[in-house]
Amino acid sequence: MGSSLLSFNHFACYPDGDPSLYSSYFCMSDKRIKLPNFTLELQAELKRAGDKAIPVNAREFYNDIFQDDLQEKRKSVHEEYKKGEYSGIFIEIEQLSDKAGKPLYHEEGKYKGHRVTKSRNHLFFKGNKELYHKIDHSDNFIITNGISYVGKRRIQDNVAKMYAMAIEIDGIKGLDGVRQLIHTWHRPVIEMDGKKFYTMTPQPTYITCSGRGLHLYFVFEEPIVLYKNIFEELSRVRKRWVDLFWNSRVTKMSDKNSIQYETLTQGFRAVGSKTRLDDTYVLAFKTGEKHTLESLNEILSDDDKIKIGYKSKMSLEEAKKRYPDWYQRRIVEGQKKSSEDFVFHRYRGIYDNWKQKIISGATVGKRYYCLENLCSLAVQCCISPEELEEDCKMIMEHFETLTDDDKNHFTMSDVISALSTYYRNDTSAFTRKIEFISERTGIPLQRAKRNGNTRAEHVEIMNFTRQLKGRKDSKYLGGRPDKKAIVQEWRKNNPWGKKNDCHRETGLSRTTITKYWNVETDE
Numbered sequence: 326m327g328s329s330l331l332s333f334n335h336f337a338c339y340p341d342g343d344p345s346l347y348s349s350y351f352c353m354s355d356k357r358i359k360l361p362n363f364t365l366e367l368q369a370e371l372k373r374a375g376d377k378a379i380p381v382n383a384r385e386f387y388n389d390i391f392q393d394d395l396q397e398k399r400k401s402v403h404e405e406y407k408k409g410e411y412s413g414i415f416i417e418i419e420q421l422s423d424k425a426g427k428p429l430y431h432e433e434g435k436y437k438g439h440r441v442t443k444s445r446n447h448l449f450f451k452g453n454k455e456l457y458h459k460i461d462h463s464d465n466f467i468i469t470n471g472i473s474y475v476g477k478r479r480i481q482d483n484v485a486k487m488y489a490m491a492i493e494i495d496g497i498k499g500l501d502g503v504r505q506l507i508h509t510w511h512r513p514v515i516e517m518d519g520k521k522f523y524t525m526t527p528q529p530t531y532i533t534c535s536g537r538g539l540h541l542y543f544v545f546e547e548p549i550v551l552y553k554n555i556f557e558e559l560s561r562v563r564k565r566w567v568d569l570f571w572n573s574r575v576t577k578m579s580d581k582n583s584i585q586y587e588t589l590t591q592g593f594r595a596v597g598s599k600t601r602l603d604d605t606y607v608l609a610f611k612t613g614e615k616h617t618l619e620s621l622n623e624i625l626s627d628d629d630k631i632k633i634g635y636k637s638k639m640s641l642e643e644a645k646k647r648y649p650d651w652y653q654r655r656i657v658e659g660q661k662k663s664s665e666d667f668v669f670h671r672y673r674g675i676y677d678n679w680k681q682k683i684i685s686g687a688t689v690g691k692r693y694y695c696l697e698n699l700c701s702l703a704v705q706c707c708i709s710p711e712e713l714e715e716d717c718k719m720i721m722e723h724f725e726t727l728t729d730d731d732k733n734h735f736t737m738s739d740v741i742s743a744l745s746t747y748y749r750n751d752t753s754a755f756t757r758k759i760e761f762i763s764e765r766t767g768i769p770l771q772r773a774k775r776n777g778n779t780r781a782e783h784v785e786i787m788n789f790t791r792q793l794k795g796r797k798d799s800k801y802l803g804g805r806p807d808k809k810a811i812v813q814e815w816r817k818n819n820p821w822g823k824k825n826d827c828h829r830e831t832g833l834s835r836t837t838i839t840k841y842w843n844v845e846t847d848e
Contacts, residue, residue: 812841
């Protein structure tokens with residue numbers, strides 16, 4: 326079993342021993358415990374470079390990373406989670422044996438010759454008690470990272486916030502390799518031909534000795550919300566820094582086929598937990614300060630800087646004054662990025678209509694997808710997060726009454742998972758086909774049809790209908806129908822329709838359609 330309290334401070338050198346030799350050190354609480362590789366080299370070289378080398382245990386390490394930002398553990402499944410609070414996830418990897426206690430190995434395939442293992446995901450919450458308990462009481466490998474998640478699945482789509490970015494270094498060339506590694510964040514900016522070349526890396530906040538290698542942790546002052554664009558930007562610069570760390574002076578694995586780029590969400594052995602080496606546990610050192618996206622940009626060239634593209638809170642009136650060209654092009658003329666299409670700009674009636682449909686038509690087994698699609702429509706119809714969350718809570722209570730199995734409750738955890746679609750703003754979630762939505766949710770939907778008529782015939786019928794209606798409705802009198810009214814009428818008759826459909830069937834320009842697309846119906 327590991328120890329969440331174990332640190333380098335628990336080791337001592339024999340009075341007559343050589344401080345540079347691993348064999349001279351023993352753990353005061355258990356002499357069988359050994360130092361992981363590169364512990365002595367790392368501490369010595371950090372001090373030589375003038376960097377910090379403060380031993381810390383798992384509790385100090387993870388408390389500093391996550392602070393008190395993770396959500397509180399619920400006392401019951403019916404207790405509500407708070408908005409914007411998420412949990413950490415760690416993986417417990419158990420090496421399996423047969424009934425006689427003999428280790429099991431894969432006999433074929435990619436993992437031939439490797440131990441057969443079983444993995445389980447575990448959540449941990451504010452205070453990290455679940456993580457510390459597992460470190461202290463498990464003989465299995467414990468893997469985690471510096472990221473919080475929505476829900477229980479440790480997948481990229483569920484990432485919420487990043488508290489620390491981690492990079493692994495393997496195949497280190499002994500003492501000189503450690504020295505060269507530390508030199509990477511002490512390199513100066515090089516100026517040549519009037520240009521600046523940034524060849525340094527950020528200084529790690531912590532470094533852990535994981536058995537045979539080192540893990541570098543770059544902790545953020547405030548957690549970074551992992552919007553899709555921020556995730557991609559951090560992944561990009563992380564790859565750049567991996568290339569700089571894995572150079573031929575640091576590691577024997579510097580060729581492109583050997584470098585371990587891994588993903589931004591890669592997990593590593595938890596501090597205080599067991600390593601692959603017998604009687605050896607992960608140790609950590611505090612080596613530097615915390616970072617911000619702005620401070621990381623200071624050591625990146627203009628071309629490499631992290632593009633911090635959070636959503637602006639600027640009003641349209643302010644944007645009109647500060648960015649007149651953008652306002653004319655995007656707001657007045659209605660031009661769009663090709664990836665946006667109709668995303669975020671649909672008629673609110675679609676949202677209200679879907680809400681009614683799922684309240685009356687959702688069934689057990691389809692409830693989550695019904696609510697998740699409501700969150701997708703909330704983005705398209707510009708519904709505020711406050712209104713959406715109120716609606717979700719109301720619908721959650723209704724969905725819970727549909728439960729016919731005591732093990733199949735509909736809880737706030739399901740709501741939070743569904744809300745991730747709203748906060749993630751992934752364009753692919755807002756371009757779903759009606760057939761796909763209907764199949765997943767069990768709610769029957771149909772496209773607007775022209776009843777076999779050609780476009781010209783359909784437009785003629787619509788115009789004739791408006792003329793008849795105009796006799797009763799003064800807003801159509803005195804000439805041809807108002808373009809605003811045409812768009813409103815079409816949207817009323819085609820709540821699931823797209824702008825392209827409206828353009829084809831009415832003959833109105835895309836600019837005109839965009840102008841009146843979100844204008845409420847005059848009634």
